[in-house]
Amino acid sequence: MDDAALGEVIQGAQRGDPAAFDRLVDAFAHRLSGFVYRMTGSREDADDLVQEVFLRVVRRIAAYEHDGRFEAWIFRIAANLVRDRLRKARRAPKLVSGDADASAGYQADAASGPRGLDRIEAKTEPADARMVRCEEVDALESALARLPEAEREVILLRHFSQMSFRQIAELTGTPLGTALARGHRGLARLREMLDRG
Amino acid sequence: MDTLYRQTREEIEANERWLSGFKTPAASEALLARVKQAVREELAQQRPGGSAKRPAAWHGVVAAAAAIGLCVATAWYSARKGWYAGPMQGRSWSQLAGRTGVEAAGDSLERSIEDLPSVDEELSRLEAMSSDDAWALSGTTLYDALENAVTDDAAGKANHTGASSRLESVIDESEVV
Numbered sequence: 001m002d003d004a005a006l007g008e009v010i011q012g013a014q015r016g017d018p019a020a021f022d023r024l025v026d027a028f029a030h031r032l033s034g035f036v037y038r039m040t041g042s043r044e045d046a047d048d049l050v051q052e053v054f055l056r057v058v059r060r061i062a063a064y065e066h067d068g069r070f071e072a073w074i075f076r077i078a079a080n081l082v083r084d085r086l087r088k089a090r091r092a093p094k095l096v097s098g099d100a101d102a103s104a105g106y107q108a109d110a111a112s113g114p115r116g117l118d119r120i121e122a123k124t125e126p127a128d129a130r131m132v133r134c135e136e137v138d139a140l141e142s143a144l145a146r147l148p149e150a151e152r153e154v155i156l157l158r159h160f161s162q163m164s165f166r167q168i169a170e171l172t173g174t175p176l177g178t179a180l181a182r183g184h185r186g187l188a189r190l191r192e193m194l195d196r197g
Numbered sequence: 198m199d200t201l202y203r204q205t206r207e208e209i210e211a212n213e214r215w216l217s218g219f220k221t222p223a224a225s226e227a228l229l230a231r232v233k234q235a236v237r238e239e240l241a242q243q244r245p246g247g248s249a250k251r252p253a254a255w256h257g258v259v260a261a262a263a264a265i266g267l268c269v270a271t272a273w274y275s276a277r278k279g280w281y282a283g284p285m286q287g288r289s290w291s292q293l294a295g296r297t298g299v300e301a302a303g304d305s306l307e308r309s310i311e312d313l314p315s316v317d318e319e320l321s322r323l324e325a326m327s328s329d330d331a332w333a334l335s336g337t338t339l340y341d342a343l344e345n346a347v348t349d350d351a352a353g354k355a356n357h358t359g360a361s362s363r364l365e366s367v368i369d370e371s372e373v374v
Contacts, residue, residue: 016243025236030223033223047231158213
C-alpha cells in the first residue's frame with residue numbers, strides 16, 4: 001500500500017469505517033504478528049497482542065495525524081505492549097515449534113512489504129525443504145531468545161517494520177548511537193550463534 | 198568517524214540481508230478474522246448508543262449515594278458504640294425522625310448558646326469544688342473525676358442540673374418542637 005492509499009485508508013478509519021480498518025489489518029497484521037511473535041516467543045501472546053494493537057488503533061486513530069509515519073506509530077504501540085507483557089511475564093521466550101503442521105496453519109504473507117522475505121509457502125513446499133526451514137526457524141528462535149531484549153527489539157523492529165534507526169531510537173527512547181550499536185552488535189551475535197550452529 | 202559509520206552501516210545492512218533469508222510464520226486467517234471482528238465490536242461500542250465500557254452518568258449518582266450511605270452508617274454506628282460522646286450518645290435516629298436534621302441542629306445550637314452562661318457558672322463551681330481536699334485525684338484521671346462529680350451532683354440535687362444532663366435536655370426539648 002503506497003503512502004497516498006494509506007492516507008485514504010487512515011482517513012476512512014478516522015471516520016470509523018470498518019472496511020478501512022479491515023484494510024489496515026490486512027496490511028499490517030502479518031508483520032506485527034511476526035514482530036510480536038519473535039519478541040515474545042509465544043503464539044498465544046502474539047495473537048492476543050496483535051488484537052490489542054488494533055483495538056488501541058481504533059481508540060487512538062482519531063488523534064493520529066498522518067505524517068507518513070503510520071508504520072512507526074503502529075509498531076510503537078506494538079513495541080510498548082510487548083514490553084509490558086514481557087515485564088509482567090519475565091519468562092524466557094519459548095522456542096518455535098518445529099512442527100510442520102503448526103507452521104502450515106500460517107499462510108504466506110503476500111503483502112509483507114520490502115522485507116517480506118519471511119514468508120511460508122507451507123502447502124506447496126516439498127516436505128524435506130519444509131523440514132530444513134523449520135530447523136532454521138528453531139535455530140533462529142533459539143538464538144534470538146539468547147539476545148538481550150533491547151538488542152532483539154532493535155533487530156526485529158528493523159526486520160519487520162520499515163523504521164529507520166532514527167525512528168527506532170525515538171521509539172525506544174535511546175540515542176541514535178545506542179540504537180545503531182544495539183542493532184549492529186545484536187545482528188553480529190545472532191549471526192555468530194547461527195553460523196556456529 | 199565517517200569511515201566507522203559507513204563500515205557499521207554496511208555490516209548492519211549485510212547482516213539484515215542475511216536475516217531476511219529466514220522465514221517467520223505469518224498471521225493465520227483465523228487471527229485476521231478474529232482481529233477484524235474485535236475491531237468491529239470496538240467500533241460499535243464507540244458509536245453513540247453503543248454499549249460503551251466507559252462509566253455512564255448514573256454510575257456517578259450510584260457512587261455518590263453509596264458514599265452518603267456509608268457516611269450515615271458510619272455515623273450511626275459510632276454513635277451507637279459511644280465512640281462519639283456528644284449529644285447523640287444513647288439516642289436512636291428514630292428519636293430525631295420527626296424533624297429534619299437541619300432544624301434540630303439549629304434549635305440545639307440556639308439553646309446551647311442560651312445555656313452558655315449557666316455552663317460557665319457550672320465550670321466555675323467545678324473549679325471551686327476541685328480545690329477542696331475531698332477532691333483528691335489519686336487513682337483516677339481528672340476527666341473521670343470531673344465526670345463523676347457532674348453526675349453525682351446532678352443526681353443529688355434536684356434543683357441543680359449537671360452539664361451533661363443539661364445537654365441531654367437540649368435534645369429532649371428539640372424533639373418536642
